[in-house]
Amino acid sequence: MAIGNGGRTTAGETRPVTPARIAGTAAVCAAASLGAAVFGMAVGSSGADLSGLWRSLAWHDAVDPTLQAIFWQLRWPRVLTAMETGAALGLSGLVFQAVLRNPLAEPYILGTSGGAAVGAVGGILLGLSYFPGVGTAAFVGSALSLAVVVLLSSGRAGLRRDALLLSGVMVNAFCGALILFFVSTTQDARLHTMLFWLMGDLSRADMPAGLRLGMVLAPGAAVLFVMARPMNLLLMGRDTAEALGVPVRWTRLFLLGVTTVMVSAAVSTAGLLGFVGLAVPHGLRLLFGPDHRLLVPACFFGGGAYLIACDALARWVPRHGEMPAGVITALIGAPLFIVLLRRSTR
């Protein structure tokens, strides 16, 4: 199951990874996410546009307070949350692909996001506080579903790759049914709409949720960056990685644990956004190659840029009203999955 040559068909000079190269990669992706953020701030149903944003940023006295409120109380939390959710999901996909050595692994496809959603819905119905109650419930749900998928697909020779995807899809379907069951049997006003849990939606993002997610994301991303080189070695399988000094079992558990925390935080904030963890790492691998020391910062900023853009498109494309961002991510992600599947089983 090869993932292709990742933009490396032309034989360029191999350049070793240096701090400067990491900084450059991060800067390019940060610039992209800044651009996406400006786009995201300027797009919406009301008339607040780019020039309004500029006047608001420049702090002109003449700015309409309504406009200020639209920018900084409605759109900014939404853009921030999109950025964080995209970063969390993009990084999770990257880690899943490395740890499970499966280019198609991704928290949504493997049912990890679904498990987090079931946990979050359950936590809300039990009347738990958002933190730590619902967050913990979401984490337990996602960790459980990931454990089930991994156990179901591991044979004596390690993970069977098709079994991994199939059991993931089934766990995902089961979680979807559980969510629908819970949401439709209750009138609980604290629960979001059904659409939120099935398609992912950023329209209800607020500042406290954005800050909570940020507190989980920042240390998680830092830890992943430190672990980037061992992640490279994990791609060569258990034996080679162990022989090179990586404690494989511990490293895998630790990485999956960190990403499961990030996934559950992202899902409880933004619902089930599919395929972000597939599109972001694969797109960035084409640009920057497969080294995780470059890909961790790239997925952090690039994932943010990607989801901000998807959410902005979801607001911009429909003539009336808007659609959930998950529609856009699935419209891009599902065909991409098929392309990657075709390529990897060829």
Add this chain to the structure above:
Amino acid sequence: MTTMVCLDNVAYAYGAVTALAGVTVSVEEGEFFIVAGSNGSGKSTLLKLITGLDRPQSGRVFLLGRPAAAYRRRERSRILAYLPQTVPMDFPFTALEVVLMGRHPHVPLLHMEGPEDVDKALEAMTRTHVVHLKDRPVTALSGGERQRVFLAQALCQEPRLLVLDEPTAALDPAHQVRLMDLLEDLRRERGLTVVMVTHDINLAAMYGDRVLLLKNGRVVREGRPEDVFTFQTLEETYGCVVLVDRSPLGNYPRVTLVPGRYLSAQRSHGEDLGKTPQGTADERR
């Protein structure tokens, strides 16, 4: 002379299937040690115990006189490098990037590989004849080329003990000889200890200082190739008919496999033509 590795009465089973049943063996520093034996005889398991990838269920393993379990992984990875039969790598790292990963044990976690590491990687790649492939993604290389790239990675690790699992299986004859010559040279230059599993008895006879023959998890025979590779021992180990004579190159045993048709031709002078070659071989015994 120091003892590199010592296995003391080790046993290992996968569930109910015994892979090794009480094997004792030691390898001296600078030795070229070859492990051979039939399929499923426990060769690869033996290598995994030597490398510390698995722990024996009974018995003890010593690396440089210290219990292998007492080593930290990173410490061990500066002493010992391991090249499995195939290394799964589906991500398009270039060959040079893959070889540089061999520097992992020597580069602190938050540091990057420096120019001296790149030099070492390129030197290792020169020795395994893959330097011209350095900018190609490993996913685009042939099996033999990949094998040599991962060998370069193991050399780049600068081990004192190199453990290889059937390294010549994917190589053409020219590269087989080059690889074996390279291992011999490294042994001479750096005192590298080599432990290698192979099915190629003739290569084993010409390069090995000492050979271990395994069958069903037990030692059949251990010693110098000329003592171990007799037709009786080989037939006992592999359960097939072989001819053993002297290599024209010197005092090495040369092993010739005997095709079944020669055995049945012998039989056809007799009465029963319907018998299988297997039956014939058994009868000859």
